[in-house]
Amino acid sequence: MRTRKWAFGSTMLLLAAGFGPATLAQAQQYPAQDIRFICAFPPGSGADVLVRYFADKVRPLTGRNVIVENRSGAGGNIAIEYVSRAKPDGYTVFVHGASGTAASMSLFKSPPVDVAKTIQVVATINRQPFMVLVDAKSPHRTLADLTAAMKPKGNKASYATAAPFGTVVGEVYKLGTGVQAVEVPYKNAIDSLNDQLSGAIDYAVHDPVYALAEQRKGDLRILAVSTAERLKANPDLPTLKELGVSDLNMMGWWAAMVPQGTPKAATDQINKWFDQVVGSEETGKFLASFGGDQLTMPPDKAQELFLKEINNWAEFVRIARIVPAG
Amino acid sequence: MDVFANLATGFAAAGTLQNLWFALIGCTLGTLIGVLPGIGPIPTIAILLPVTYGLNPLSSLVMLAGIYYGAQYGGSTTSILVNMPGEASSIVTCIDGHQMAKQGRAGAALAVAALGSFFAGCVGTIFICAFAPPLAALAQQFNSPDYFSLMVLGLLTAVVLAHGSVIKAIAMIVIGLLFGLVGTDVNSGATRYTFGVSVLWDGLDFLPMVIGMFGVVEIIRNLEQPDVGRSAISARFRDLWPSMKDFHESWRAVIRGTFLGAILGILPGGGVVLASFAAYTLEKKIAKDPSRFGKGAIEGVAGPESANNSAAQTSFIPLLTLGLPSNAIMALMMGAMMIQGIQPGSAVMTSRPDLFWGLVASMWIGNLMLVIINLPMIGIWVKLLSLPYRFLYPAILLFCVIGVYSTNNNSVLMVFTAGFALFGYILVRLGCEPAPMILGFILGPLMEENLRRSLVLSRGDPMIFVQRPISAILLVLSACVVALIVLPALRKTREEAFQE
Numbered sequence: 001m002r003t004r005k006w007a008f009g010s011t012m013l014l015l016a017a018g019f020g021p022a023t024l025a026q027a028q029q030y031p032a033q034d035i036r037f038i039c040a041f042p043p044g045s046g047a048d049v050l051v052r053y054f055a056d057k058v059r060p061l062t063g064r065n066v067i068v069e070n071r072s073g074a075g076g077n078i079a080i081e082y083v084s085r086a087k088p089d090g091y092t093v094f095v096h097g098a099s100g101t102a103a104s105m106s107l108f109k110s111p112p113v114d115v116a117k118t119i120q121v122v123a124t125i126n127r128q129p130f131m132v133l134v135d136a137k138s139p140h141r142t143l144a145d146l147t148a149a150m151k152p153k154g155n156k157a158s159y160a161t162a163a164p165f166g167t168v169v170g171e172v173y174k175l176g177t178g179v180q181a182v183e184v185p186y187k188n189a190i191d192s193l194n195d196q197l198s199g200a201i202d203y204a205v206h207d208p209v210y211a212l213a214e215q216r217k218g219d220l221r222i223l224a225v226s227t228a229e230r231l232k233a234n235p236d237l238p239t240l241k242e243l244g245v246s247d248l249n250m251m252g253w254w255a256a257m258v259p260q261g262t263p264k265a266a267t268d269q270i271n272k273w274f275d276q277v278v279g280s281e282e283t284g285k286f287l288a289s290f291g292g293d294q295l296t297m298p299p300d301k302a303q304e305l306f307l308k309e310i311n312n313w314a315e316f317v318r319i320a321r322i323v324p325a326g
Numbered sequence: 327m328d329v330f331a332n333l334a335t336g337f338a339a340a341g342t343l344q345n346l347w348f349a350l351i352g353c354t355l356g357t358l359i360g361v362l363p364g365i366g367p368i369p370t371i372a373i374l375l376p377v378t379y380g381l382n383p384l385s386s387l388v389m390l391a392g393i394y395y396g397a398q399y400g401g402s403t404t405s406i407l408v409n410m411p412g413e414a415s416s417i418v419t420c421i422d423g424h425q426m427a428k429q430g431r432a433g434a435a436l437a438v439a440a441l442g443s444f445f446a447g448c449v450g451t452i453f454i455c456a457f458a459p460p461l462a463a464l465a466q467q468f469n470s471p472d473y474f475s476l477m478v479l480g481l482l483t484a485v486v487l488a489h490g491s492v493i494k495a496i497a498m499i500v501i502g503l504l505f506g507l508v509g510t511d512v513n514s515g516a517t518r519y520t521f522g523v524s525v526l527w528d529g530l531d532f533l534p535m536v537i538g539m540f541g542v543v544e545i546i547r548n549l550e551q552p553d554v555g556r557s558a559i560s561a562r563f564r565d566l567w568p569s570m571k572d573f574h575e576s577w578r579a580v581i582r583g584t585f586l587g588a589i590l591g592i593l594p595g596g597g598v599v600l601a602s603f604a605a606y607t608l609e610k611k612i613a614k615d616p617s618r619f620g621k622g623a624i625e626g627v628a629g630p631e632s633a634n635n636s637a638a639q640t641s642f643i644p645l646l647t648l649g650l651p652s653n654a655i656m657a658l659m660m661g662a663m664m665i666q667g668i669q670p671g672s673a674v675m676t677s678r679p680d681l682f683w684g685l686v687a688s689m690w691i692g693n694l695m696l697v698i699i700n701l702p703m704i705g706i707w708v709k710l711l712s713l714p715y716r717f718l719y720p721a722i723l724l725f726c727v728i729g730v731y732s733t734n735n736n737s738v739l740m741v742f743t744a745g746f747a748l749f750g751y752i753l754v755r756l757g758c759e760p761a762p763m764i765l766g767f768i769l770g771p772l773m774e775e776n777l778r779r780s781l782v783l784s785r786g787d788p789m790i791f792v793q794r795p796i797s798a799i800l801l802v803l804s805a806c807v808v809a810l811i812v813l814p815a816l817r818k819t820r821e822e823a824f825q826e
Contacts, residue, residue: 069735070735073524073525073528073736074524074525074527074528075510075527075528077524077527078524078525112524155785156785164515182782184779184783185512186512186775186779187775188669190669190673191669194466194467194468194469195470200469200783201783322515323514323515325510
């Protein structure tokens with residue numbers, strides 16, 4: 001009993017003595033504690049793999065531990081809300097699609113927070129397209145072939161989507177070409193494979209991870225990508241823009257984000273870490289396996305892009321006539 | 327032979343030190359919970375699901391599968407020695423197994439149960455090798471309408487094979503279907519029954535539901551019963567070897583039980599409990615002298631014990647080929663796969679052959695481990711029965727809570743778990759089996775999705791379900807199943823079958 005009391009007292013003393021300098025050091029020296037990366041998807045998902053990759057690569061640069069925390073659900077909204085309300089001290093970093101975060105403002109009837117006011121992008125990671133796909137056995141070798149075949153079919157034609165992004169790209173393609181195919185939504189891209197291979201679905205608009213995997217297997221053929229510029233990862237795939245379908249740049253991009261009000265010392269440091277990791281050859285290969293290119297830019301430019309993206313998505317959702325959920 | 331090349335892949339994948347280790351953990355845990363009355367494989371797998379996040383997919387499946395078929399071994403031990411079934415699937419083993427033990431033939435009963443289980447496990451593995459590839463090939467032809475019809479057949483069969491009242495089984499499936507509706511609708515993006523709670527946008531979480539309804543409810547149910555002392559009939563190791571007469575009397579029953587179990591395991595809604603009951607009934611029906619049953623007939627141990635093990639094995643077939651879980655355990659395995667980012671179905675075999683064949687190979691390895699774990703170490707397992715519940719249950723409850731919280735770091739899930747525990751307890755008091763509800767919950771959203779998608783594809787023409795041959799055949803089979811439920815003569819047979 002006696003010893004414990006003594007130990008307690010001395011700890012208090014030590015704490016009191018060390019209090020002043022410690023806070024000072026904390027302000028100067030970021031990071032002074034472990035950092036949490038928030039992932040908006042469940043463990044084991046493709047997104048989780050990406051977040052954990054960056055946690056592993058950033059960890060040695062920080063000299064601290066980097067912990068991945070999964071807060072999945074409601075299309076990322078649970079994580080977005082969580083990060084928005086987190087303490088803006090630089091120890092909560094949201095590694096997620098900045099495009100998806102921007103889109104959430106338009107995809108949901110009553111978004112829990114105004115991300116333009118609560119979230120700040122500090123470093124960008126990658127840019128990736130959605131892709132238009134046909135059965136590899138089909139005679140359509142180019143998007144023009146597909147368009148020519150779909151037009152006479154009118155609303156007898158069908159296409160598969162599995163994400164709001166796909167719905168947007170699908171609608172933009174129809175508006176730009178006059179195709180009148182009917183959208184058939186799936187929960188996962190893979191669910192649409194059997195329907196597509198049996199001919200019940202004429203074409204599909206899916207994410208690059210699925211599209212590239214199925215093209216490699218020889219099941220499907222990619223005809224076009226949704227970004228305005230071609231990708232370094234797949235330079236031979238034409239864009240909807242150069243094919244004259246649409247001028248829109250429909251691009252998914254991942255970023256490291258923090259709650260607004262995070263000190264500049266911390267955001268600059270996070271940006272430096274991510275730029276270093278994203279710029280490496282290893283990361284280039286890793287991101288190419290997700291069908292995208294590395295993307296680095298200074299924090300202010302990234303934030304600018306983010307704010308622009310919020311407006312873009314309002315427009316996309318209007319074009320695609322998506323009814324906000326919630 | 328393709329099968330041998332595939333099995334070689336499987337043994338290479340399952341034979342790594344890590345996977346052997348997890349197979350051993352799974353089998354040991356399975357035996358443990360099989361021995362302990364009050365906690366079965368469903369709550370155990372549910373509780374361990376969150377732990378599997380950190381493992382690689384094969385290791386986690388190997389471990390979870392080991393728990394499932396391991397419990398079939400362990401359950402028989404207590405049935406025979408203590409007349410207390412550790413597992414529902416071992417209830418029938420009590421009847422003749424414990425009688426044998428009373429007559430001083432405990433060793434023979436245990437050995438026949440274990441060796442019969444081992445034989446059945448091996449045959450079950452061969453069944454998977456033989457039937458999974460053609461079924462998977464067929465599954466690749468499945469379109470949305472076919473999937474819908476398959477779900478219809480699956481749910482209807484679950485009604486027929488469910489234990490107890492048909493009306494209650496239907497009610498439970500419908501409740502499951504309704505729970506499955508919560509969340510965002512795939513077709514329209516609208517949210518249903520979410521009451522503005524964003525946690526519900528992706529639907530009700532599977533884990534709080536199963537942990538609440540199976541894990542917590544099991545504990546409450548067991549606490550209701552007084553913690554009476556249990557005395558076991560001791561069995562010495564040297565007595566374990568059955569006599570020639572025992573062998574002679576039981577080998578046919580082992581083979582019959584194995585094949586019956588293998589078939590019942592594949593059927594949706596079937597599984598180990600049904601297999602063991604059916605095998606016992608069969609043995610009694612075809613025996614020359616049925617009056618021996620209940621008085622220590624060795625066939626009454628050999629048949630059901632073989633059947634429940636081969637059923638445990640073959641119930642993986644529909645999950646791994648069609649993506650259709652045939653019972654609540656398989657629904658959990660499906661959850662375990664989806665946690666790892668693997669969509670169960672025909673694609674598993676083509677895209678992850680190491681995973682599929684590794685799991686199959688691990689079952690064979692696991693069965694071998696189980697014989698070793700169970701026979702020589704039988705004394706240790708029996709000692710475990712003296713473990714007081716007051717230590718056991720708080721520990722299990724703690725695991726439940728940690729497991730649910732760690733999945734999403736969200737304390738709301740605790741509230742859901744408690745809610746489902748209460749709901750599950752009410753169901754149990756009303757005599758409703760929660761297992762069909764879990765099937766309804768898992769299959770309901772898939773069924774709805776495919777139904778509506780088919781109708782979009784056909785532009786609203788319901789004929790699409792009969793125009794496609796696969797779908798048409800499945801619907802005809804479904805109609806037959808409905809006839810089974812409705813026709814009074816057949817219904818009576820079903821009720822009789824379950825009374826045995």
